[in-house]
Every structure is written in C-alpha cells, then in structure tokens.
Amino acid sequence: MNKKIELAAKNATLEKADIIKILETDEYDECLFKTADAVRKAKKGDVVHIRGIIEFSNICKQNCKYCGIRKDNCSVERYRLSLSEITDFAAHANEKGFKTIVLQSGEDGFFSTEKLVEIIKNIKAMGLALTLSIGEKTTEEYRAYKNAGADRYLLRIETTDKNLYKTLHPNMSFENRMRCLRDLKTLGYETGTGILVGLPGQTAESIANDILFFKELDADMIGLGPFIPAQNTPLEKDAGGTLNQALKVMALTRLLLQDVNIPATTAMETLHPQGRIMALNSGANVIMPNVTEGDYKKKYLLYPGKASVNTSREQTFDETKKMIESIGRTVGTTAGFRYD
Numbered sequence: 001m002n003k004k005i006e007l008a009a010k011n012a013t014l015e016k017a018d019i020i021k022i023l024e025t026d027e028y029d030e031c032l033f034k035t036a037d038a039v040r041k042a043k044k045g046d047v048v049h050i051r052g053i054i055e056f057s058n059i060c061k062q063n064c065k066y067c068g069i070r071k072d073n074c075s076v077e078r079y080r081l082s083l084s085e086i087t088d089f090a091a092h093a094n095e096k097g098f099k100t101i102v103l104q105s106g107e108d109g110f111f112s113t114e115k116l117v118e119i120i121k122n123i124k125a126m127g128l129a130l131t132l133s134i135g136e137k138t139t140e141e142y143r144a145y146k147n148a149g150a151d152r153y154l155l156r157i158e159t160t161d162k163n164l165y166k167t168l169h170p171n172m173s174f175e176n177r178m179r180c181l182r183d184l185k186t187l188g189y190e191t192g193t194g195i196l197v198g199l200p201g202q203t204a205e206s207i208a209n210d211i212l213f214f215k216e217l218d219a220d221m222i223g224l225g226p227f228i229p230a231q232n233t234p235l236e237k238d239a240g241g242t243l244n245q246a247l248k249v250m251a252l253t254r255l256l257l258q259d260v261n262i263p264a265t266t267a268m269e270t271l272h273p274q275g276r277i278m279a280l281n282s283g284a285n286v287i288m289p290n291v292t293e294g295d296y297k298k299k300y301l302l303y304p305g306k307a308s309v310n311t312s313r314e315q316t317f318d319e320t321k322k323m324i325e326s327i328g329r330t331v332g333t334t335a336g337f338r339y340d
Contacts, residue, residue, distance in 0.1 A: 001018065001021065001022065001027075001028050001031075002028055002031040004018055005022070005028060005031050005032055005035050005255070006031070006035055008035070008255040008256070009035050009038060009039050009255060012255065012256055012257070012258050013256065014252070014255065014256060016205075016208050016209075016212060019204075019207075019208040019211060019212075019252055020204045020205055020208045022248065022252065023204040023207055023208065023245070023248060023249070023252075024204050026244070029244070029248065032248060032251045032252070032255075032282075033247065033251050033281070033282040033283075035251075035255065036250070036251035036252075036254040036255055036282050036283035037281055037282055037283060039254050039255060039258050039283065040254055040262075040283045040284070040285055042258075043258045043259045044259065044261075044285045046328065046329045046330055047285070047329070047330055047331070047332045047336070048280065048285055048286065048287060048324045048329045048330070048331060048332060049099070049100070049261065049285065049286045049287075049331075049332035049334075049335075049336030050097075050098060050099070050100075050286075050287050050288075050289065050317065050320055050321070050324075050331060050332065051098070051099075051100040051101070051102050051131065051263075051286060051287070051288045051336075052090075052093040052098040052100070052101055052102065052288075052289060052290075052291035052316075052317075053101075053102040053104055053288050053289065053290050053291060053292070054081075054086060054089050054090060054093075054101060054102065054103055054104065054291060054292050055104050055105065055290065055292045055296065055297060055300040056080065056081040056085075056086050056103060056104070056105050056111075056292075057079065057080035057081065057105040057106055057108040057110070057111065058076060058078055058079055058080075058105070058106055058299055058300045059078050059079075059080055059105075059106050059108040059110070060105075060106025060107050060108065060135075061106075061107045061108075061109060062106070062107050062135070062169070062172065063169075063170045063171065064158075064168060064169050064170075064172075065167075065168050065169075065170070065233060065234040065235050066168060066196060066199065066227060066229075066230065066233060066235050067230065067233065067302055068230035068231070068232075068233060068301045068302045068303055068304070069106050069300065069301070069302060070233060073230075073232045073233060074232070075231070075232045076299070076301075077299050078299075079296055079299055080105075080108060080110060080111075081292075081296065083115060083118060083119055083122075086103070086119055086122075086123075087119065087122045087123065089291060089292060089293055090122070090123045090126065090128065091126060092291070092293075093128075093291045093317075094126045094127075094128055096291075096314075096316075096317045097317050097321075097331075098128070098291065098317065099128065099129060099332065099333070099334060099335045099336065100128060100129040100130070100131060100152075100335050100336065101123055101128050101129070101130055101131070101291075102130075102131040102132075102133060102154070102288060103119070103123075103130065103131070103132050103133065103134065104133040104134070104154075105133075105134050105135075106135070107134070107135040107136065111134070113140075113141050113144050113145075116132075116134075116144075116145060116148075117144055117145065117148040120132075120145060120148040120149050120150050121148050121149060123149075124148070124149035124150075128335075129151045129152070129335035129336075129337070130149065130150050130151050130152070131150075131151065131152035131153065131154055131190075131192070132145060132150050132152070132153050132154070133153070133154040133155070133192075135155070136155070136172075136176060136177065136180050137180065139183045139187075142180075142183050142184060142187055142189075143187055146187050146188060146189060150189070151189070151190060151335070151337070152189055152190040152191070152192060152220070152221065153184045153189040153190075153191060153192065154192035154193070154194075154221065154223060155177070155180055155181060155184065155191075155192070155193060156192075156193050156194040156195060156196075156223055157177060157178075157181065157193050157194070157195060157210065157213065158194075158195055158196055158199070159195060159196075159199065159202060159206060159210060160206070160209050160210050160213045161201075161202070161203075161206040161209070162174045164199070164201045164202065164206065165177070167201065168199065168201075181193060181217060185217065185218070190220040190221065190337060190338055191217070191219055191220050191221070192219060192220060192221030192222065192223055192261075193214065193217065193219050193221075193222065193223070194214075194221075194222045194223035194224050194225075195207070195210045195224060195249070196225060196226070196227040196241065197224060197225065197226050197227060197241045197242075197245050197246040197249050198226050198227040198239070198240055198241015198242060198245060198246070199227045199241070200235060200238045200239075207249060210249075211249065211252055211253055211256060212256075214253060214256070214257055215256050215257055218257075219257065219260060220260055220261065220338045221260060221261040221262070221263070221286075221338070222250075222253050222257065222260055222261075222262050223262075223263055223265060224246055224249050224250045224253065224262070224265065225246055225265040225266075225267035225268060226240065226241035226242060226243055226245070226246040226267055226268065226271055227240050227241040228240050228241070228267055228270060228271070228303035228304065228305070229303070229304075230301070230302065230303045230304060231304055242271070243268055243271040243272050243275055243278070246267075246268060247268070247278060247279060247282050250262060250279060250282060250283055250284060251282050251283045253283070254282075254283030254284075255283075259338060259339070260338060261285060261286050261336065261338060262283060262284045262285060262286060263279075263284060263286040263287060263288050264276040264277075264278075264279030264280050264284035264286070264287050265279070265288070266288070266289075266290070266306060267303065267306075270303070270305050270306055276323070277323065277326075277327055280324070280327060280329065281327065286336070287320055287323075287324070289316045289317070289320050290316065291316055293312075
C-alpha cells in the first residue's frame, strides 16, 4: 500500500478500494502524510496563503443537524453585521496584510442580492480577492455575485451519500446542493467544497466516494474538518470525528487533487493545539483565521470550543504569520488562486 501511495503522488490516482483501506487503518499514516506533504511542496511550494474570515451573520433558515447555528437552536444569541461594519472589518484586514476576505454567514434572507452586491463591490474596490460562503442560492444570485466581482465560493457538500445527506439536512435537497456546485463551476468561480469527517452514519466507503467526487467536480479548494458535536443540536451526544481521520482525508485529497488549495481548518486546532501545524505538514497550504471583531466571533459557534475566539484582530495576522514561519514556510503575498 505504501508503494501505491507513492505512485499516487506521481499519477494523482488511487482506486476506491485502496482509499477505503487507507481510511480503515492507521498502518499507512506515516507514508500518507509524508507523501501528501511532498506533493504539496512540489505543486504549491512553501507558501501559505492567509485568508481572513468575516462571519457577518449567524442567522440561518436551515436546520442542519450538526450545526450549532441551526434555526431551531434557541440558545444562540443571534446577530448580523451592518453593511458598513462588514466593509470596515475588511478594510482593517486589508491594512494588516490579508490578501483575501472570506464572507461567511448562515443562510440569512436579510442580505438581498442588492445588499450583497454592494458589499462585494466595496471589498473588491480595496484590491482584495473575495470568497463567499453563504449557502445555497439561485443561479441568478450566483451570477449577480460573480458579475459584482466575487472570485471564489465555498459550499461544502458535507456528504455525497444521498440518504445520509437527507438525514442530516431536514427539508433540504441533495440534488439542489449538487446544482449549486455545478452552477458555481459553470459561472467561473473558483469553487470550494468539502466534508465533515466523523459524522454519524458516515463510512469509509462514503468518504472515499466524497474524495472521488471532489476530483470529478474538479474543485479548486477543499475544506475538511472533524465533526465536533455542538450543544443543543440533535447530534450533541454523538462521538464526533478525530483529528487523525480528518488529516487522512485531507492527505488523500492532496494526492488526488494535487494543485488545489486546502486549508488547515480551525476545527483541527480545536481538537489539538498543534492541529493546524499538523495539517500544514500533511498537505494543507492555506490558513483562514477569523477577522471578525468583538464579541461576534463568540456568537458564531458552529461547534463548541472553537479555537482563537478570544484573539483580537490585531493579533490574528501576526500570530498566524509566526506559526507559519515556525515550520519554515512563508506567508503568501498574492491572492493565492489555484493556478497562480
């Protein structure tokens, strides 16, 4: 199997059965992580791109069973930023050195197409790259955001197992989720997707199918993180995922989609103080710290124990840069598009 992993570094292919076998045992982890890191270095270099996330609303119409800000979680203190606050946060991030802003929110109907287009234009006027992570929209809405200047869109599939998707996403459609991802690719977005690793009912085979779907979609960015049960959700008593399994999925993804951008996610650091460093050493090449200011970041809790919620805006970039440099890597000075 180690030879197959090393061969995958050369031809970017692995059989589904081999992916499953790797996921079901820790026997090949050392080779897997080492090889994924080597592919990262060969394809993306030693540059780590820092993207600043602005979490501008924790109001959501959806009821995803794993999510801490699901509609029926009455314990959440809801908020939404004003258009001027969003622009101000982006301006401060720009001054600090961020090259990309990620606008993330629940599916909050208050933010009409017109409002979002105005926000997008304001941020693009600063010379920043812009990623949106705001859920399922119509084709026309996606087109309007793209025409306004949005560069990337992140919409995680969470699972390609249709039955599991239906179980986890009440009153949502797997087919519509797929339609959204296809639309984003067709409209010319750098398209990001990904999964939660360790969801109840998830199997090694379903994860293998997820990874192969990433390749079929030709996704440009893959966001992966361990499932961490959130309080006051239907899954709060479930075991949750492990950091090691999430790292394995990430490393396998790097082998099969060699030039994509893969973030070392905050959820990984939530499970282990060195989680993001471990991810950067196992195939990741992006970090996406939170640049939302004040108490807002404490209210956008998709899962408990979220790392860095007490870090100030002023500290965020400097601490992230220090972490990157501590492992001999450098901070990106460009927007870090897939084909840069």
